[in-house]
Amino acid sequence: MTLFHFGNCFALAYFPYFITYKCSGLSEYNAFWRCVQAGATYLFVQLCKMLFLATFFPTWEGGAGVYDFVGEFMKATVDLADLLGLHLVMSRNAGKGEYKIMVAAMGWSTAELVMSRCIPLWVGARGIEFDWKYIQMSFDSNISLVHYIAMAAVVWMFTRYDLPKSFRLPVTVLLGLCVYKAFLME
Amino acid sequence: MFEEASEVFDNMFKSSFPLTFIVFIPAVLILVSPLPAEAAHEFTVYRMQQYDLQGQPYGTRNAILNTEARTVEAEVLSRRCVIMRLVDFSYERYQKALRQSAGAVVIILPKNMSTMPQDIVQFMELEPEMLATETIVPVYFALEDDELLSIYTQTLTSSSSQGSSSAAEVLIHTATANGFQMVTSGAQSKAVSDWAITSLEGRLAGTGGEDLPTIVLVAHYDSFGVAPWLSYGADSNGSGVSMLLELARLFSRLYTYKRTHAGYNLLFFVSGGGKFNYQGTKRWLEDNLDHTDSSLLQDNVAFVLCLDTLGNGDSLHLHVSKPPKEGTAQYALLKELETVASNQYPEVKFSMVHKKINLADDTLAWEHERFGIRRLPAFTLSHLNSHREVQRSSIMDVRPHVDLRKLSRNTKLIAESLARVIYNLTEKGAPGDLQIFTEQMMQEEQLSSVVDWLTAQPRAAQLVDKDSSVVSTLEYHLGRYLKDVRRHYVKADKRDPEFVFYDQLKQTMNAYRVKPAIFDLLLAFCIAAYLGVIYLSIQKVVERLYAKSP
Numbered sequence: 001m002t003l004f005h006f007g008n009c010f011a012l013a014y015f016p017y018f019i020t021y022k023c024s025g026l027s028e029y030n031a032f033w034r035c036v037q038a039g040a041t042y043l044f045v046q047l048c049k050m051l052f053l054a055t056f057f058p059t060w061e062g063g064a065g066v067y068d069f070v071g072e073f074m075k076a077t078v079d080l081a082d083l084l085g086l087h088l089v090m091s092r093n094a095g096k097g098e099y100k101i102m103v104a105a106m107g108w109s110t111a112e113l114v115m116s117r118c119i120p121l122w123v124g125a126r127g128i129e130f131d132w133k134y135i136q137m138s139f140d141s142n143i144s145l146v147h148y149i150a151m152a153a154v155v156w157m158f159t160r161y162d163l164p165k166s167f168r169l170p171v172t173v174l175l176g177l178c179v180y181k182a183f184l185m186e
Numbered sequence: 187m188f189e190e191a192s193e194v195f196d197n198m199f200k201s202s203f204p205l206t207f208i209v210f211i212p213a214v215l216i217l218v219s220p221l222p223a224e225a226a227h228e229f230t231v232y233r234m235q236q237y238d239l240q241g242q243p244y245g246t247r248n249a250i251l252n253t254e255a256r257t258v259e260a261e262v263l264s265r266r267c268v269i270m271r272l273v274d275f276s277y278e279r280y281q282k283a284l285r286q287s288a289g290a291v292v293i294i295l296p297k298n299m300s301t302m303p304q305d306i307v308q309f310m311e312l313e314p315e316m317l318a319t320e321t322i323v324p325v326y327f328a329l330e331d332d333e334l335l336s337i338y339t340q341t342l343t344s345s346s347s348q349g350s351s352s353a354a355e356v357l358i359h360t361a362t363a364n365g366f367q368m369v370t371s372g373a374q375s376k377a378v379s380d381w382a383i384t385s386l387e388g389r390l391a392g393t394g395g396e397d398l399p400t401i402v403l404v405a406h407y408d409s410f411g412v413a414p415w416l417s418y419g420a421d422s423n424g425s426g427v428s429m430l431l432e433l434a435r436l437f438s439r440l441y442t443y444k445r446t447h448a449g450y451n452l453l454f455f456v457s458g459g460g461k462f463n464y465q466g467t468k469r470w471l472e473d474n475l476d477h478t479d480s481s482l483l484q485d486n487v488a489f490v491l492c493l494d495t496l497g498n499g500d501s502l503h504l505h506v507s508k509p510p511k512e513g514t515a516q517y518a519l520l521k522e523l524e525t526v527a528s529n530q531y532p533e534v535k536f537s538m539v540h541k542k543i544n545l546a547d548d549t550l551a552w553e554h555e556r557f558g559i560r561r562l563p564a565f566t567l568s569h570l571n572s573h574r575e576v577q578r579s580s581i582m583d584v585r586p587h588v589d590l591r592k593l594s595r596n597t598k599l600i601a602e603s604l605a606r607v608i609y610n611l612t613e614k615g616a617p618g619d620l621q622i623f624t625e626q627m628m629q630e631e632q633l634s635s636v637v638d639w640l641t642a643q644p645r646a647a648q649l650v651d652k653d654s655s656v657v658s659t660l661e662y663h664l665g666r667y668l669k670d671v672r673r674h675y676v677k678a679d680k681r682d683p684e685f686v687f688y689d690q691l692k693q694t695m696n697a698y699r700v701k702p703a704i705f706d707l708l709l710a711f712c713i714a715a716y717l718g719v720i721y722l723s724i725q726k727v728v729e730r731l732y733a734k735s736p
Contacts, residue, residue, distance in 0.1 A: 004706045005706055008710050011710075011713055011717070012713045012716070015717045016717070019717070127698075129699055130700055130701045131699070135709075
């Protein structure tokens, strides 16, 4: 609506990240550069996913009302690459113990915030027209921060060797839910 | 964190200078770029007339608008755009908006204008009043559709609830209400230079020697209304033009055979700029009488018959500036009209209306007065009693205003009377009820299609330039029946222009949904509270985590 509104949405979106960064003690570990590296990995993974999708999945010409289950299922499966990316970040990045999760998740979600939310907010929230969706988008980014932290934690747990067997199943289920969340929502 | 971040940026600055350019130039460009926004609703609006006639300005002077919308019930109207529907429109409300220095006025017209006759008549009476006062404020007309109606109702609820509720209600109201910002996309209006008004003439030459008397038939083809893009001018003067074309067709058929070729020259003139004090006719007369050596108009003119608004009504008035003297061709036509009307069409009330030319008036009354000033015998035939009737210049004058049967009956009447004069039938003893033109000769479908075509587009003088399809189609039509079809152009004089037209008559208006400014503050406050809560909760969580792990 105006620059002020843009400022509002930006604050709503970005400040929780800032607060999380500050309060989780990451700043004491000089983890800023590592977060940026995690963000770069995010970009790389998204690029690979896009190329893969574009090459192997031609546009489906089914009817408009028919939801193409199989196609969308395959596309969602590609989101497994997200999990692989998180795992990659956590295994390669040095970082002590639990902070690996935080670093990976922070970097990943910040990159996602910048890439997918900044431009719509800039172009849309600054215009004269007011729409509730910009507030929704900013709030959504908060939720995805929590989501990515949880996802990174589950991935980490999945890769631990000394995990009791009884935990395996719920962890796998949770991982599956993460990947297919978008798909199940439809 | 900021120290680390600044370290990173420092490295970036020091290491590679071009890299910083690559990063920062796009950022700066994006910052200063203009913003194309999507609107809640985009619709076409038509501006009120803006013209100068003989130095006197009329209509609205402004075209741009970028203001918030309100309806007329709101208390504060200054610098706001006032939206009114036609059903609620009244002159007092319009004046009220103008007095409170409103930013603009937008009047919403219903799609189907013929459904509410009283409103239409009331609006027709107001049109000349609206135009007579010069307004600085832009006045626009829009055709109603569903979205526009919803915008109007939303604005109405928010406007009428101002100033009558408690503080809490006002607070909730500001958070939830939707305001609208109306923005036009065009530029400021400016005068159009070198606009050429086109007129067309054509003739049918008589037989039997030199110096034959000439009969001139005239009709102006342009239309007038409070908004140029909405003035279709069905009755005034689409009926006149279609009748003229039909008469041209009939007499050209008669003139092709030697037996029926009469001893009169027939000159047909379709004039432009008629609603702006008959500019086309004025210049044509000057050119023909002052600047050429020989012209049909200079020699023997029997009379000039102007056709103006003949598509409805059961009366016919012959408007003259001087009652015709006995023994002249003018008098003969008058008598023939009376004869034919009384014998063949008894339902038509025919009368002569005498009105002297008043040169002190701003504009001339009827087209025949232009000829009268140049001492040519002329009269105008119309079903209207007075030239001040509002039907002559209203946007409500659309196709349903023309009754085709009555138009065709009037055409027959005039054709018969003209034939009786041209062939001198009364002197030869033909009875009053002799029908010259049989049913087969009259083609009602042709009349109907010409009227339909004429009323399909707005024909305001500001919109019809010399390349317009209206002019070329009329030229083609006349060319089928008449010889020597010529165009005639009128351009305003450079130093002392008789007429000045302005542009930006049709615009696209965008209605953006906006929230009041307080809403932003409210939202900022809520977000600050939310962030505070999150901060505190994260602090608590982290403390507990630290307390747990050793």
